[in-house]
Amino acid sequence: MTVITLGPEGTFSHELALKLGNGPVVLEPTIHSIFAAVAAGEGDGIVPIENSEAGGVGETLDGLTQYSLSITAEMYMPIHHNLASLVPLDKIRVIYAHPQTHEQCSGCIEDWKVPVIHTSSNASSALEARKTPNAGAILSVSAAAIYRLPIIAEHVENNPENTTRFVRISKTPNPTCRAGKCSILIDPDTDRAGLLYDLLGVFARRGINLSRIESRPSKRGMGKYVFFLDYAVSGCTDEALRELEGITTIRKLGCYPKTEVPA
Template sequence: MTLLALGPEGTFSHHVAGRLAREDEEIRLMPTITGIFAAVEAGEGDGVVPIENSEAGGVGPTLDGLQQHRVVITGEAYLPVVHCLAAAEPPHPGMVIYAHQQTHEQCSIFIEAEGLTVVQTSSNAASAVAMEQHPGTGAIVSSQLASLYHLPIVATGVQNSASNTTRFVRIGRREERGNGPAAGAAKCSILVDPHENRAGLLYDLLGVFAARGITLTRIESRPSKRGIGTYVFFIDLVLSTGWEDAIRELKAMTSVKEFGCYPLLEVA
């Protein structure tokens, strides 16, 4: 079996995949999150993708992938994220550094305070490679990645928050999963597409959960891609009494796509 994750070698996704891979699974690194979703839907294996960060928020390609592909979430995992500045010299104003977009957002306070010039890359590993290819520059990467590429570290813990954490989800092909909650499930995820915009819309949608005392752990709006001003809502809810009735009531009101109910997976 295969477990797909965002590469190249040394990314946080690669690290999480290594912790979540089962004994019979081989990790295959992919160049994009979009490619992971397409491969999972095609039956090439399960996938591990980042879905949100405590500092930078939702990961757009993952939310788009959930919206566009026939996949389900089979587990979630949380990874504390510590970023380092790799460089041959201490940071100084105007110094060019390479950073992935999410990393840039997570380290924006340090970057602005030091007056660094950021060139965004496709991954943290790509940042390491770019630094190697351009002497005199730096890169914001993990300590593990710096070690892998033999990069000197001049500053550690440059993320905005000491509690910086990224949430990952394991995804699988919808046709290969049952309809009920996975063993040990504690949370469910859905996508709500109202197909309208009216006064009290969000109040009505959330009311089905409030009426049953169901706790929501996340609500995020995303463009529906049908034009400006129309949105869909990603909702995570705690698996508790009445959750099935709440979903049924929502479906009577609007369009709902279920991503499944799943357990917390350990990555330590």
């Protein structure tokens, strides 16, 4: 199966896809284009969905809202960032970084007091730094090697335990999953006091563990949100979903196992 993920060569997504080794890898310039390619039947996608430091990845959450695709696996990858440049730190006048990378490395960036320009990926940061005089880029060790940028500061992330959760997206959902995690999208069609309390109570009354809840603008106006929920698979899951469907509109995003990432 072809795996579609974020390019250019040298992104963390690309590195993960190569480690998993599930088939040929196709690189797309944006997360949105990954979703479009998967929806067109060109393969499965691997996309980042949340980071332990910076939180949810908006482009991925929006893609799950816009496209009728399923999550079929999740993977966790330690993320370590480095500052790379053709010049010493005191000569750097601008740093290129992906917005999530910027947030994950905000402490060092504040200390350096150097302006930051956002890019579409860490690999794009490397490309910009190579062609811009007195520029640096925050990226992975592999990207620094690919684009021949010397690393001048290692492990510049705020938290040494920095981790990104990735998911595999597919046109076809997993068969019935009896272990692991499930995800759903809740799109409330009403706005009333106690709605969120009632939604969460469906799971609480059955002892179902919610591992994540996140809101995202619905794009239908100020104050209108959709909610993403992850929960552990249990014997009461189907019953809980039936009750939930009686309260609001939901879309099942899939039940899936955790895939271990080779070192």
